[in-house]
Amino acid sequence: MDFYYLPGSAPCRAVQMTAAAVGVELNLKLTNLMAGEHLKPEFIKINPQHCIPTLVDGDFSLWESRAIMGYLVEKYGKDDSLYPKEPRKRALVNQRLYFDHGTLYQRFADFVYPQVFAKQPADPEKEKKMLDALEFLDKFLEGGKYVAGDSLTIADLSILATISSFDVAKIDLSKYANVSSWYARLRKDAPGAAINQAGIEEFAKYFAK
Structure with missing residues (x-):
């Protein structure tokens, strides 16, 4: 492929x-x-x-x-664990994926990319919206190890890629205890973690310019 x-x-x-x-x-x-x-x-x-x-x-x-x-x-896939077929489990995974696409990653891009690629000053309103999205994610992770249920799904992998970008952009994740612990674990243990790490090292080069 x-x-x-x-x-x-x-x-x-x-x-x-x-x-x-x-x-x-x-x-x-x-x-x-x-x-x-x-x-x-x-x-x-x-x-x-x-x-x-x-x-x-x-x-x-x-x-x-x-x-x-x-x-x-x-x-x-050998089974459906990463993307469950059971309607409610899949609906939750889909919700998290849509949240990542339309809220978490989008608000990160809206705040960070104009600064990096257009050299614009930081917009406080956009920063607040981005941090609100992190608060939502922190709430989703309350009492659980994964973002959409009790096992790893593609929602975790999608959001891991996004949160890795937050980390590179030096967004302080320490204020979000659930996000921080989830991120520390998955950045080491997720399938393809080394690929993600190599990619964020490439992404970091944009911040060194």
Whole structure:
């Protein structure tokens, strides 16, 4: 399977961890967005939305990291533990994935990326919204080891990639005890943890510029 990606991207790292969890080897296709490689006709033919991550499995193309993660588990997973089929368990995993996509990661990007890529000053209102999202996550983790139930799921892998980016951006996680303990454990024990670590080291280079 071809996987078009950037190693520093949290959504890309989440997919790579999922692939590691189900034992699938990805044929990595480094895609330089700054050089416009995602706008080349051959890539647009694969993905007209021209975004990464993008997975190509035979004659099937798929983008949006959380959709790719679900696909990998359903097609290649040995069981459904990472993405349960039971309706309520799956609904909870989906809710956490949507929370990551639309709230946690989005608010991080809204606050951090303008500072890093456009050299804009920090926006206090956007910072507050981002920290509110961390409070929500801390609440989700109350009394549990994982973000969506009592076992590891793709929601953990997606949110781990996001929280790793918070860490690189020097967002203080120590105020969120449940998030901090979950992050300390998963950054070492999650499938593909070493891949995630290598990716966040690449992401950190943007902050050194």
